[in-house]
Amino acid sequence: MSKPKFSANQLADPRFEDVNSADILRYFIQKISKNELKKLKIFEKEYLIILMKNIVKDEIQNELNPPDYILANKFKYLAFNPYDYKELDEATFNHLVLFYYDNLDFLMPISFTYNGITRQYTREEIDLDRNKFNQLLFWWKEQLSVGNKSSxxxxxxxxxxxxxxxxxxxxxxxxxxxxxxxxxxxxxxxxxxxxxxxxxxxxxxxxxxxxxxxxxxxxxxxxxxxxxxxxxxxxxxxxxxxxxxxxxxxxxxxxxxxxxxxxxxxxxxxxxxxxxxxxxxxxxxxxxxxxxxxxxxxxxxxxxxxxxxxxxxxxxxxxxxxxxxxxxxxxxxxxxxxxxxxxxxxxxxxxx
Incomplete structure (x- = not known):
């Protein structure tokens, strides 16, 4: 496992993130392009799945102003979908558990705020989250039943x-x-x-x-x-x-x-x-x-x-x-x- 370029405290500090946003983005995109996600520490994976949900395709950035694509159905425009990377499954499941813990039926409306802009999740987005949650829950139940003798x-x-x-x-x-x-x-x-x-x-x-x-x-x-x-x-x-x-x-x-x-x-x-x-x-x-x-x-x-x-x-x-x-x-x-x-x-x- 490679040594992280940024510490957990640095990535959690909004001031550090603002000053170093370009360098942070470059670092993680490089890890994705080199298929090195498995080498990332857990705190890096936690950060990356949030980052991925805010990186849209280049052509979308050229067509829409930032507030427009933030308010749009994000899954359609993501450059990288965290659900496509098995190496991020544990961090993804943790994120979904925390996000939907009081809404495990996935029926209540969900909203989120990014850069001061708030919008409701679409039904399609919630269903995608639910499907991924159920997939990872099935895996976790197997761990609780059979487990891993090496852990x-x-x-x-x-x-x-x-x-x-x-x-x-x-x-x-x-x-x-x-x-x-x-x-x-x-x-x-x-x-x-x-x-x-x-x-x-x-x-x-x-x-x-x-x-x-x-x-x-x-x-x-x-x-x-x-x-x-x-x-x-x-x-x-x-x-x-x-x-x-x-x-x-x-x-x-x-x-x-x-x-x-x-x-x-x-x-x-x-x-x-x-x-x-x-x-x-x-x-x-x-x-x-x-x-x-x-x-x-x-x-x-x-x-x-x-x-x-x-x-x-x-x-x-x-x-x-x-x-x-x-x-x-x-x-x-x-x-x-x-x-x-x-x-x-x-x-x-x-x-x-």
Missing amino acids: PLLKEIKDEYHKKVEILKEYFNQRSFGYNLFKRNVLKWECLMFYIYFIIKKYLQSRDVKELCEVVNNKYIITNYSFVHILSRHYFADFNTIYFNKTVIRDETLFDPWNLPQGVKIIIELFEEHRPNWDTEKDHLFFRYNLTTYILYFKEKFVDKLGHKLKEIRTLYPVSTESDNKKLTILKTQKKIIDYVFFMIKIRFLSL
Whole structure:
């Protein structure tokens, strides 16, 4: 995989994009013409599918003013259609999932704004999106069913997805909702698990690894399981509060979900820095942020090459269950709680 010419931060910066638009366009057209799309990083592919939808054929540019072809049926005039490039399928599916997540019937009208100009999608455009979405959804369902043995990440995604479906089946069998709503929620979880897969794959690719094994303080390890579990169980509140008896992280300033391992790493390092000698907790720690107390669980699971026993990060969420509150009460009533400096820390800002 070749080194990107532009960083993810640069392509996300409108000021940089404005100044370097010609150079950016030249770079990506060159990649297309040389059939080098497979070499692009995920963040480049994300950018490219948006860029492609705004590059029209030369003859159209000569015939129409920019506002006219932006307001026209774009698929007819595109110089490059992202749907024609298999190398862009994952980025395309992620884009469609985010764009249509609240409209998976593809029935509601869709509009978009570009350069200050807003227009409605035509029925033809929506149908093209729907057909591509269904094609890629079929592929994704196969991954969730059969999977790829060479992908440790996909294994964790599959396991978590099937746990979700089993819980939905329990609700359906208890007649909490009908069959149509059951199928719709399964579809939404298929989409959501792809989004989580995409987030984590993007993170792994940014570090040139296929599997997350981030060791902290020679004692803890953040793995694919850690990332998948925390995102799928304790983020995306609309789902986890309706169908799953789990606490969710509602404070969006606590962690950047796209960079979650780095946030967890900061918490652990602070904990170890302020851990009192008398603290002997074996499987959890507490921390406080914005007046909310969180619990982070870990489990001794790995031994590294140097013989260190490593504790895998298992989950993290706001304290609310009876068992977690009991642990917290015991901790607070210990005589040396004043020495438990870390618990009193209020992390004001996590710079990730």
